[in-house]
Amino acid sequence: MSSNQINCQSCSISRLCLPVMLADSEIEHLDSIIKRRKPYHKDDVLFRYGEPLESLYAVRSGCLKTYTLDADGVEQITGFYLPGEIIGLDGIGEGKHQSFAKALDTSLICALPYNKLDLLAGQIPGLRSQLLKIMSHEIQEDKTLFLLLNKKNAEQRVAAFIINLSKRYANRGLASHCFQLPMTQVDIANYLGMAVETISRLLKKLQKLELIQIKQKEVTILDMAQLSQYAGTSCHIHS
Amino acid sequence: MSSNQINCQSCSISRLCLPVMLADSEIEHLDSIIKRRKPYHKDDVLFRYGEPLESLYAVRSGCLKTYTLDADGVEQITGFYLPGEIIGLDGIGEGKHQSFAKALDTSLICALPYNKLDLLAGQIPGLRSQLLKIMSHEIQEDKTLFLLLNKKNAEQRVAAFIINLSKRYANRGLASHCFQLPMTQVDIANYLGMAVETISRLLKKLQKLELIQIKQKEVTILDMAQLSQYAGTSCHIHS
DNA sequence: CGATAGCTTGAGTCTTATCAACGTATGTGG
DNA sequence: CCACATACGTTGATAAGACTCAAGCTATCG
Numbered sequence: 409m410s411s412n413q414i415n416c417q418s419c420s421i422s423r424l425c426l427p428v429m430l431a432d433s434e435i436e437h438l439d440s441i442i443k444r445r446k447p448y449h450k451d452d453v454l455f456r457y458g459e460p461l462e463s464l465y466a467v468r469s470g471c472l473k474t475y476t477l478d479a480d481g482v483e484q485i486t487g488f489y490l491p492g493e494i495i496g497l498d499g500i501g502e503g504k505h506q507s508f509a510k511a512l513d514t515s516l517i518c519a520l521p522y523n524k525l526d527l528l529a530g531q532i533p534g535l536r537s538q539l540l541k542i543m544s545h546e547i548q549e550d551k552t553l554f555l556l557l558n559k560k561n562a563e564q565r566v567a568a569f570i571i572n573l574s575k576r577y578a579n580r581g582l583a584s585h586c587f588q589l590p591m592t593q594v595d596i597a598n599y600l601g602m603a604v605e606t607i608s609r610l611l612k613k614l615q616k617l618e619l620i621q622i623k624q625k626e627v628t629i630l631d632m633a634q635l636s637q638y639a640g641t642s643c644h645i646h647s
Numbered sequence: 648m649s650s651n652q653i654n655c656q657s658c659s660i661s662r663l664c665l666p667v668m669l670a671d672s673e674i675e676h677l678d679s680i681i682k683r684r685k686p687y688h689k690d691d692v693l694f695r696y697g698e699p700l701e702s703l704y705a706v707r708s709g710c711l712k713t714y715t716l717d718a719d720g721v722e723q724i725t726g727f728y729l730p731g732e733i734i735g736l737d738g739i740g741e742g743k744h745q746s747f748a749k750a751l752d753t754s755l756i757c758a759l760p761y762n763k764l765d766l767l768a769g770q771i772p773g774l775r776s777q778l779l780k781i782m783s784h785e786i787q788e789d790k791t792l793f794l795l796l797n798k799k800n801a802e803q804r805v806a807a808f809i810i811n812l813s814k815r816y817a818n819r820g821l822a823s824h825c826f827q828l829p830m831t832q833v834d835i836a837n838y839l840g841m842a843v844e845t846i847s848r849l850l851k852k853l854q855k856l857e858l859i860q861i862k863q864k865e866v867t868i869l870d871m872a873q874l875s876q877y878a879g880t881s882c883h884i885h886s
Numbered sequence: 887c888g889a890t891a892g893c894t895t896g897a898g899t900c901t902t903a904t905c906a907a908c909g910t911a912t913g914t915g916g
Numbered sequence: 917c918c919a920c921a922t923a924c925g926t927t928g929a930t931a932a933g934a935c936t937c938a939a940g941c942t943a944t945c946g
Binding site: 476479484497498499500501506507526529533536537539540541542544545548551553554555557559599601640 | 715717718723725726736737738739740741745746765768769772775776778779780781782783784785786787789790792793794796797798838839840879
Binding site: 844 | 891893894895
């Protein structure tokens with residue numbers, strides 16, 4: 409079966425994606441507007457800053473990053489995207505992409521033409537609702553990230569970054585205690601607003617403390633409980 | 648005329664809010680679900696973390712902050728909201744508020760019952776579209792803030808914070824070169840992830856450079872061009 | 887008028903960036 | 917299949933930016 413014949417019903421991450429809670433007939437309708445593209449390869453660009461927003465993109469497999477360029481043309485990474493996540497939501501407001509998107513790995517992508525998706529959202533209440541939920545989640549995660557970067561020190565950021573990846577893999581039914589880092593340390597440093605040297609030192613420190621283990625790009629979490637504590641427990645309900 | 652009789656048609660910030668591009672009849676429909684509450688006063692709490700999300704809230708006048716509490720119960724400010732802005736979007740995904748919201752000033756608020764709004768969004772394409780745009784804008788602004796905090800030093804953050812406020816006032820047709828800071832320096836420090844002392848010193852520095860002037864809570868921007876340059880020009884289109 | 891929250895100022899310290907140099911993978915073409 | 921080039925990661929020394937602590941000042945409100 410070629411990748412073009414995969415549909416939402418058979419997609420392993422559909423429960424994280426738009427089809428959540430849709431009836432079969434509705435999923436078929438959604439399915440009919442989705443364009444499944446050829447695989448993207450490492451460093452392939454999905455879209456560029458300023459381009460008209462034709463589609464949102466759902467990641468089916470692989471990993472991508474989004475980034476802008478600063479005044480000096482230096483890349484500023486704004487997010488990493490795993491299977492089941494939707495890329496391009498920040499462009500809806502302006503009708504133009506607000507960032508670049510590039511594959512970090514060989515990745516399968518579903519393109520969701522926005523005009524059609526918007527129309528369909530008018531016809532299928534469950535789809536409208538799910539689209540709003542996905543956007544709300546992104547806002548929520550951005551705020552969590554904001555707190556992470558704003559209030560935590562370098563050690564906590566690195567620990568929290570690893571935990572975050574682990575949880576996202578877990579949500580996808582993938583191994584969450586042992587996984588490949590899809591991005592380089594340079595990318596992590598860029599994303600977390602730190603120097604590469606600091607990332608390297610802190611990853612080494614976490615290894616010495618026997619909280620994690622790293623072999624090349626493979627991370628193994630040895631003590632999730634302590635790692636979480638290390639990351640500084642997250643923000644919660646109080647009075 | 649009591650504040651309860653104000654409607655979207657007569658609201659001065661409706662063009663920033665949900666009614667954008669709706670027909671009169673549609674606006675009336677929207678208007679009918681909106682509850683206009685008594686004024687909130689300084690330190691009144693609009694909603695709390697974890698409460699069921701019954702309504703989104705549109706600010707009509709005044710200023711509010713949203714915040715979470717960290718593990719030690721310390722306030723972590725996640726946003727400031729001016730007239731025309733919508734509060735509570737991050738709670739849609741979970742159906743529960745993901746933060747606390749508190750008035751910084753006497754504020755007039757429109758409550759938008761979410762269930763009704765969602766239904767109405769199904770009936771009025773322009774409303775659905777505008778809701779998505781507003782959420783998209785919030786995502787975009789969160790990403791901009793992320794870059795600000797992640798890549799810029801303390802001076803640039805403070806300068807960018809003032810410019811951001813100024814632009815938001817300008818959008819609302821309010822004086823943008825001279826305005827009241829609705830929040831304390833403690834709040835600004837918290838929001839920007841800095842010590843109050845640093846905020847104080849840097850505001851003083853910007854005054855010495857004659858880029859801004861501060862009298863009590865009143866900020867006057869003396870040289871916007873240089874202030875912008877100082878803040879580090881923002882992220883843009885490149886190859 | 888006094889109490890309190892908010893702001894200012896200075897001195898010392900610590901975290902993290904920067905710079906420089908070196909080590910280790912990876913992959914390409916000969 | 918090896919050798920080289922290049923990207924990626926490590927390590928150490930130094931420096932700067934921002935925090936912390938301490939103390940004093942100034943609005944504001946009851």
